Amino acid sequence: MPIKILSSAFDPWQETRQHQQDHMEDGKYGATASFVGSMRDFNQGDDISHMTLEHYPGMTESYLEKICDEAKQRWALLDCLIVHRVGDVYPNDPIVLTVVWSAHRKEAFEACRYLMEELKSRAPFWKKEGLQDKNGDGARWVDKNTPG
């Protein structure tokens, strides 16, 4: 299964290496493109102490699978991997990993971007930011993603 939703911290490089060892045939792929999204400690001018990520169990996995399937139909890909965090995340924690393996670089670059942009606009995840300010700790929902 090329989709993982994890409730604890993960190492994107270990996930990539493991998927490659378990699912990829040596010598068949000439391009591996990956994107890692990590948590910033700032947003809209405020200091952010942590975030809580929520998802819709079942629908989220289904949409991530759809997005992988669409990418495989659109480009000649050997495989895709999407890993996404839920629960509490802290600055510098990886939030999302998308990886694409293909024979050539064009497909890998384009499909990796596609996975991320489609995930951001369609996969049901929501972020709530914990704020660190002079008035004490507060929290706010993120209303929309920043444009890519």
Added chain:
Amino acid sequence: MSITVKFFARLREQVGKAELNLESADDVMSAWNQATDNMPMPDNTLCAINMEYTSPDAALNDGDEVAFFPPVTGG
């Protein structure tokens, strides 16, 4: 007939519940009105039936799960 209604993220907090069951509802908007005591639906609300995006005027069938949530912000 039974319809399951779910709310996520900010909408769950605004409505004050995560999940409830309705005896019946003709369409998505009717499920919203019953589940929220006719609270106005925020403009950017997204709807799903059985985990597929849909529109507020979509019809519901017995056993459907309908969900309401704000714009998604993953990644």
